[in-house]
Amino acid sequence: MFQQLIALGVVIFFIARLFWQRKKDEISRTEFFFWQAFFLLAGLAVVFMKKIDELVAGLGFSATGINVLFYVAVVLLFYVVFRLRLRQEKMERNITKIVREIALKGKE
Amino acid sequence: MKVFCVIPAFNEEENIVEVIKTVKPLVDGVVIVDDGSADKTYELARAQGVIALKHLLNRGQGAALETGNQYALKNNADIIVHFDADGQFLAGEIKELTELIESGRADIVFGSRFLGRSSNMPVFKRLLLMPLARAMNRMLFGARLSDPQCGFRALNAKAAGKIKIQSDGMAHCSEIIGKAFQSGLKIKEAPITVVYREFGQNASGGWRIIKDLVYSKFLR
Numbered sequence: 001m002f003q004q005l006i007a008l009g010v011v012i013f014f015i016a017r018l019f020w021q022r023k024k025d026e027i028s029r030t031e032f033f034f035w036q037a038f039f040l041l042a043g044l045a046v047v048f049m050k051k052i053d054e055l056v057a058g059l060g061f062s063a064t065g066i067n068v069l070f071y072v073a074v075v076l077l078f079y080v081v082f083r084l085r086l087r088q089e090k091m092e093r094n095i096t097k098i099v100r101e102i103a104l105k106g107k108e
Numbered sequence: 109m110k111v112f113c114v115i116p117a118f119n120e121e122e123n124i125v126e127v128i129k130t131v132k133p134l135v136d137g138v139v140i141v142d143d144g145s146a147d148k149t150y151e152l153a154r155a156q157g158v159i160a161l162k163h164l165l166n167r168g169q170g171a172a173l174e175t176g177n178q179y180a181l182k183n184n185a186d187i188i189v190h191f192d193a194d195g196q197f198l199a200g201e202i203k204e205l206t207e208l209i210e211s212g213r214a215d216i217v218f219g220s221r222f223l224g225r226s227s228n229m230p231v232f233k234r235l236l237l238m239p240l241a242r243a244m245n246r247m248l249f250g251a252r253l254s255d256p257q258c259g260f261r262a263l264n265a266k267a268a269g270k271i272k273i274q275s276d277g278m279a280h281c282s283e284i285i286g287k288a289f290q291s292g293l294k295i296k297e298a299p300i301t302v303v304y305r306e307f308g309q310n311a312s313g314g315w316r317i318i319k320d321l322v323y324s325k326f327l328r
Contacts, residue, residue, distance in 0.1 A: 031326045089323050096171045096276050103141070103161040103175050104182075 114176030170280030219260030223299035
C-alpha cells in the first residue's frame with residue numbers, strides 16, 4: 001500500500017509537470033498527449049496492481065517485486081532515451097536555423 | 109512568371125557545372141545550395157554566374173531545399189522548381205511541370221517516375237521500396253500519388269509559403285507531400301524521366317525517413 005502511494009505520487013508529479021511544461025509552451029501538443037496517456041496508464045497500473053498481478057498469474061507468469069522493479073526501470077530508460085533523442089532533434093533543428101541564417105546573410 | 113530553380117548540392121563537383129548549364133537557359137534564376145560540401149561544388153557553381161548559397165555544415169537535402177525556398181521567396185519567385193544536382197533529372201522536363209502552375213491548374217506539381225516515361229529504376233526499389241513508401245504516405249497523410257519519393261517538383265509562391273520544410277534529411281519528400289495535401293493546395297503529377305547512376309535511397313534510408321517522420325510529430 002505504502003509503495004503504491006509512493007508510485008502514485010511519482011506519477012502525479014510527472015502529470016503535473018506535463019501540464020506545467022505545456023502551459024509554458026515547452027512541449028508540443030502531440031508530446032503532451034502522448035506522455036499524458038503514458039503516465040495515466042502507469043497510474044492505472046499502480047491503482048489496479050492486484051488485478052494486474054492476477055492477470056499475470058493467470059497467464060502463467062510469476063513476477064516478484066524485483067522483477068516488477070526491473071520492468072519499471074526498462075520503461076523509465078525508454079522514456080529517458082526518447083526524451084534525449086527529442087532534445088537532440090530540437091538542437092539539430094536549431095543548428096540548421098543558424099546555418100541557414102549564415103547562408104542567406106548578405107545574399108538578399 | 110518568375111521561375112527559380114533550387115538545386116541542393118553535396119559533393120557534386122563532377123556534375124554541378126553540367127547541371128547548371130542545362131537548367132540555366134530554361135529558368136529566370138538558378139539557386140545552388142551547397143550543403144557543406146568538402147569539394148569544390150560551391151566555387152564551381154559561383155563561377156557559372158548563378159546564385160550560390162553555402163551551408164557551413166552539412167544539414168541534409170531537406171534543409172538545403174528550405175534555404176533555397178526562402179531565398180527564392182525573398183527574391184519574388186512566382187514558381188520554384190526543385191531539381192537534383194546529380195544530373196539524374198532532365199532539365200527539358202522543367203517546362204512541363206511549370207506549365208501546369210502557370211495555367212492555374214496546380215499550386216504544386218510532383219514529378220512522377222511511374223506515369224509512362226521510362227526510367228531505369230532498380231528492380232528492388234521499384235517493386236518493394238516504392239510501394240511501401242506509397243502505402244506509408246497514404247496511411248500517414250491520405251496522399252494518393254504514384255511516386256512517393258521524387259525530388260523533382262514545382263510549386264508556386266503560395267505553396268512554398270505554406271510548406272515550410274522542417275525535415276532536414278530525406279523525410280522532406282513525404283513531409284512536402286503531407287503538407288501539400290493538408291493545406292488544400294491544388295496538386296498535380298507530371299511524368300518525368302530519371303536516369304539512374306546510383307541506387308539512391310536504400311532500405312536503411314527508408315527506415316531513417318520513417319524515424320524522422322515519427323520524431324517530427326513530436327516537435328513543433
